Amino acid sequence: MTTEELEKLLAEQPVSRLHRLARGRIHQHFRLGKRRLIETLLQHSSENRAGLESDLQALMQESPPPPPPPRRKAAPESTAPRPRQGAKPPTNQAEAEPAEPPVDLTAFLDGMGVPEPKPFVPDAWQEDALTSLATTDVIVSVPTGSGKTYVAIEATRRAIEAERTVIYTSPLKALSNTKFTEFSRLFGADRVGILTGDRQDNPQAPLLIMTTEILRNLLYDAAGGEIDVRLDTLGLVIMDESQYIADPERGVVWEETIIFCPAQAKLLLLSASIGNPQDIADWLTSIRPTPCHLIRHHRRSVPLRAGYLHPNGKLTPLFRSVGIPHGGGTPLHPEAKRLFAQYEEETLRPNR
Amino acid sequence: MPPSIHPVDLIGALRHKHLTPAIVFLTSRRACDDAMQAFERSQTTLPPARQDAIVSVFEQLVQQYPSIAEHPLMPVVQRVGVAAHHAGHLPSWKIAIEELMRQGCLDAVFATTTLAAGVDFPARTVVVTQSSVRKSRDFTDLTVGEIQQLAGRAGRRGKDLVGFAVVTPSPYIDLSVLTKGLTGQPEPIDSQFVISYPMVLNLLKAHPLDQIQAILARSFAQFQLNRRAETLESKLDQLHVQMKPYGPRVCTDWITQWQTFDHARKQKAHRVQVKRREPPELAARLHFLTPGRVVGLPKGRGIVLRQYRSKGQRSPTITVLRPGGAVTESPADAVTQVFDRTFDVAEAPVYPWVTPASLEDLARQASDLPVRMPALPILVQEEDEEGEIVQTLTDEFPCPTCPSRSACQKDHAGALRIRQDVHRHTKAIQALRTGLWHRFQNRAEVLQQFGYLTPTCHLTSEGEWARLIRIDHSLLITELIRADAFSGIEPQILAGIMATLSHDDDRPGAFPRISPGLASLLRQVRQLAESLAPHEDPPLLRADVAALAERWIGEPTLTWIGLCRTTTMAEGDIYRLLARTLEYLSQIHQLRNTHPGLADTAGKAIKNLRRGVLEELP
Numbered sequence: 018m019t020t021e022e023l024e025k026l027l028a029e030q031p032v033s034r035l036h037r038l039a040r041g042r043i044h045q046h047f048r049l050g051k052r053r054l055i056e057t058l059l060q061h062s063s064e065n066r067a068g069l070e071s072d073l074q075a076l077m078q079e080s081p082p083p084p085p086p087p088r089r090k091a092a093p094e095s096t097a098p099r100p101r102q103g104a105k106p107p108t109n110q111a112e113a114e115p116a117e118p119p120v121d122l123t124a125f126l127d128g129m130g131v132p133e134p135k136p137f138v139p140d141a142w143q144e145d146a147l148t149s150l151a152t153t154d155v156i157v158s159v160p161t162g163s164g165k166t167y168v169a170i171e172a173t174r175r176a177i178e179a180e181r182t183v184i185y186t187s188p189l190k191a192l193s194n195t196k197f198t199e200f201s202r203l204f205g206a207d208r209v210g211i212l213t214g215d216r217q218d219n220p221q222a223p224l225l226i227m228t229t230e231i232l233r234n235l236l237y238d239a240a241g242g243e244i245d246v247r248l249d250t251l252g253l254v255i256m257d258e259s260q261y262i263a264d265p266e267r268g269v270v271w272e273e274t275i276i277f278c279p280a281q282a283k284l285l286l287l288s289a290s291i292g293n294p295q296d297i298a299d300w301l302t303s304i305r306p307t308p309c310h311l312i313r314h315h316r317r318s319v320p321l322r323a324g325y326l327h328p329n330g331k332l333t334p335l336f337r338s339v340g341i342p343h344g345g346g347t348p349l350h351p352e353a354k355r356l357f358a359q360y361e362e363e364t365l366r367p368n369r
Numbered sequence: 370m371p372p373s374i375h376p377v378d379l380i381g382a383l384r385h386k387h388l389t390p391a392i393v394f395l396t397s398r399r400a401c402d403d404a405m406q407a408f409e410r411s412q413t414t415l416p417p418a419r420q421d422a423i424v425s426v427f428e429q430l431v432q433q434y435p436s437i438a439e440h441p442l443m444p445v446v447q448r449v450g451v452a453a454h455h456a457g458h459l460p461s462w463k464i465a466i467e468e469l470m471r472q473g474c475l476d477a478v479f480a481t482t483t484l485a486a487g488v489d490f491p492a493r494t495v496v497v498t499q500s501s502v503r504k505s506r507d508f509t510d511l512t513v514g515e516i517q518q519l520a521g522r523a524g525r526r527g528k529d530l531v532g533f534a535v536v537t538p539s540p541y542i543d544l545s546v547l548t549k550g551l552t553g554q555p556e557p558i559d560s561q562f563v564i565s566y567p568m569v570l571n572l573l574k575a576h577p578l579d580q581i582q583a584i585l586a587r588s589f590a591q592f593q594l595n596r597r598a599e600t601l602e603s604k605l606d607q608l609h610v611q612m613k614p615y616g617p618r619v620c621t622d623w624i625t626q627w628q629t630f631d632h633a634r635k636q637k638a639h640r641v642q643v644k645r646r647e648p649p650e651l652a653a654r655l656h657f658l659t660p661g662r663v664v665g666l667p668k669g670r671g672i673v674l675r676q677y678r679s680k681g682q683r684s685p686t687i688t689v690l691r692p693g694g695a696v697t698e699s700p701a702d703a704v705t706q707v708f709d710r711t712f713d714v715a716e717a718p719v720y721p722w723v724t725p726a727s728l729e730d731l732a733r734q735a736s737d738l739p740v741r742m743p744a745l746p747i748l749v750q751e752e753d754e755e756g757e758i759v760q761t762l763t764d765e766f767p768c769p770t771c772p773s774r775s776a777c778q779k780d781h782a783g784a785l786r787i788r789q790d791v792h793r794h795t796k797a798i799q800a801l802r803t804g805l806w807h808r809f810q811n812r813a814e815v816l817q818q819f820g821y822l823t824p825t826c827h828l829t830s831e832g833e834w835a836r837l838i839r840i841d842h843s844l845l846i847t848e849l850i851r852a853d854a855f856s857g858i859e860p861q862i863l864a865g866i867m868a869t870l871s872h873d874d875d876r877p878g879a880f881p882r883i884s885p886g887l888a889s890l891l892r893q894v895r896q897l898a899e900s901l902a903p904h905e906d907p908p909l910l911r912a913d914v915a916a917l918a919e920r921w922i923g924e925p926t927l928t929w930i931g932l933c934r935t936t937t938m939a940e941g942d943i944y945r946l947l948a949r950t951l952e953y954l955s956q957i958h959q960l961r962n963t964h965p966g967l968a969d970t971a972g973k974a975i976k977n978l979r980r981g982v983l984e985e986l987p
Binding site: 128195197233234237260262266268275289299317318320322328329335342343364 | 372373374379381382383386387460463464467489491496517518520521522523524529531535536537540557558559560561562563575584587588593596836839952954956958979986987
């Protein structure tokens with residue numbers, strides 16, 4: 018390969034590949050523009066041309082050759098009306114990007130509807146949680162709305178059948194009330210009690226609903242020598258929304274409750290998706306008699322899609338794919354991107 | 370274009386694409402209420418069948434919660450099929466909206482982002498309009514966890530095949546925060562363990578002091594601190610390995626030894642440099658340029674009368690008596706020769722620096738000087754600075770002559786850095802391991818000082834009842850009780866004080882009147898709170914919320930509507946204030962055994978408080 022050929026080949030490469038090539042060869046290569054980069058690369062590798070060529074070949078094989086540079090020069094955020102409207106098939110768009118073409122609105126909205134009524138079959142993880150709960154503490158960290166309540170209800174049912182007391186705690190009084198209504202409907206009003214700071218409804222019921230603070234106070238009283246029969250027969254403590262342990266003001270109450278929770282009772286911690294459920298599981302394992310079983314996943318039982326609604330009422334998908342992709346650096350749908358750029362242009366500079 | 374989509378258009382667009390029912394998360398309560406007003410003014414009307422469905426569900430709810438029967442928003446909700454749901458509403462109204470939503474009667478609910486956890490009802494679609502949320506006066510970006518919590522409400526199990534999270538822009542939205550939130554991993558959570566006074570009392574009630582550290586070690590806080598300590602310890606181990614080649618040398622602690630020596634050397638070098646400005650030949654001569662000495666100058670000879678150094682002058686100057694009797698000044702470095710001849714002089718402090726008799730004598734001598742005179746051989750010492758310093762430091766330090774000197778000099782910088790890291794890490798590890806325990810001890814000391822704990826950390830009789838007050842500002846409350854501030858007061862005044870203690874929200878809400886009794890007691894509480902400030906953060910102590918609670922408890926005939934009319938606070942806020950007051954009062958009510966009178970007053974206040982709306986929910 019002559020110098021001219023190599024130069025030409027380098028000029029065809031995208032800048033990012035040139036930078037990868039320059040890594041380790043040129044000091045502070047990221048400061049250079051494409052032309053300077055090619056010059057310095059050639060200059061630098063004058064004595065080891067073969068090495069540069071082979072590296073270049075390897076890099077080129079790693080990813081397919083880039084398409085010809087896009088010709089579009091007009092700024093997409095210009096307010097001039099564009100001919101494209103609505104859900105146009107994206108195949109004939111000039112924006113050729115290496116990924117598959119972005120999804121169109123029809124495909125995005127397709128599949129909406131009411132599922133066929135079918136008998137409820139618990140998911141494998143729900144069964145797993147219930148089985149493990151017979152012997153150990155369980156932490157469930159799954160996305161919102163994927164069926165944590167089923168685990169709570171079923172675990173409660175089993176514990177009541179085994180003649181154990183169940184305590185269900187929630188962070189908010191409002192949630193306690195909702196659960197009280199829900200559980201009363203399920204188990205019968207006489208088997209569900211609710212405890213608040215000043216009032217006790219049916220306090221000897223096998224299922225007691227309270228805020229976490231109330232349970233903490235019960236546990237302190239018991240530790241202080243006041244005998245509470247309910248704590249002796251306590252078989253299960255369900256802590257809903259247990260990601261509240263990170264609440265700056267009230268998080269400490271969750272810790273106190275867990276620390277002082279009687280050893281014979283099993284703990285069931287229900288939490289929304291958090292980053293480090295394993296840490297909490299490790300912690301429970303370290304302080305509780307049995308190793309804690311962690312159940313976590315990111316799968317939603319009802320799949321979620323993300324859309325973008327422009328203030329003029331136009332709806333487009335937010336991402337290029339139908340569902341929500343995982344991981345950072347996900348490309349937005351070109352239409353959503355364009356509309357949002359247009360929105361920013363118009364709202365941030367109202368005088369123009 | 371408007372900065373954000375009009376709420377009616379928004380719901381219209383969603384309806385058009387069959388994306389209802391939807392939960393629309395808005396920035397503030399105000400925004401939710403504005404959206405409702407926009408609907409009120411709009412021409413939107415539901416078909417009669419759906420209106421009937423709403424009415425029938427609503428009527429069932431009214432039986433359970435009578436307070437919502439006359440709710441002013443109800444006709445609007447019925448007509449347009451959307452509702453607002455935020456903390457400014459009564460819990461019963463929120464329950465009603467949630468139930469209507471669950472039954473599928475509503476098209477949309479406008480809710481605030483602040484209380485995403487409290488929105489426990491699903492919809493087909495969730496609309497997100499902002500990327501930040503107001504947290505105690507500041508706007509902070511929503512975390513990944515929060516965004517997923519919001520978006521998670523979309524898609525009802527068994528009712529939807531897919532759920533939709535729709536982003537619609539409003540001013541100050543950051544799309545990247547939202548896309549990151551939708552696609553990313555939720556953040557790890559951290560323990561927020563704080564040691565409060567009631568915690569100390571309750572722990573010490575149940576466990577002896579020597580077990581406390583072990584109990585604190587069981588907290589998630591300590592678990593996480595231990596994790597950090599462990600990573601630091603592994604780093605420390607690496608540092609110890611790096612430290613191996615820098616073990617004891619001629620001196621055991623050679624790093625410190627060298628550091629001190631190096632410091633002294635630098636100081637000395639600095640000092641000497643200042644002193645020695647003259648070139649060596651001049652310096653050698655200076656000693657000889659004393660009064661009475663005969664010196665040779667470029668033009669003729671002379672007798673030195675004095676040597677001095679003027680301020681700002683580079684080199685010393687000499688005053689010379691010339692053979693003709695003239696007294697001249699000359700720089701010392703102009704001296705060409707120093708002769709081996711001196712005369713006795715009687716020095717004087719003023720010009721001409723010698724006594725007149727001496728001057729006369731010298732002048733005569735100067736004119737009679739022989740033509741040739743022997744010059745003094747002056748040895749110029751070409752001694753380098755380093756050598757001289759080493760010479761001086763050898764007396765104090767062994768280093769200059771030490772065999773490992775060069776090794777020490779070479780390794781010193783690296784070894785010192787590693788040693789500093791080791792010190793830093795060791796300290797950090799110690800703090801991580803024992804920090805919680807120290808905080809406990811600090812709290813316990815304060816409690817000893819106030820007499821709730823004995824010096825051996827057992828509960829005193831005061832501590833025995835104080836441990837039952839397990840709320841915020843517990844120290845202030847127990848101190849108030851001990852100061853007899855509450856003895857013989859009316860239930861409504863006690864409730865007023867508890868209300869103001871419990872209320873930590875600075876959202877404005879005006880209330881005009883406060884009774885003189887409550888006002889004077891509140892002044893007393895403020896004073897005490899200020900004096901306790903070093904040990905416990907003082908509460909806001911707002912007079913208007915105190916008056917509100919006082920009014921509700923003091924006037925049993927006052928209706929809820931009547932109470933709401935007297936203030937600009939939102940219904941939901943008043944409810945929450947009274948519910949919190951109830952909680953505080955019931956803690957006081959527990960002190961039946963030790964403070965029967967006070968507990969009785971609290972009981973009366975609770976009884977009066979629990980009426981109307983406040984009785985609907987457990």
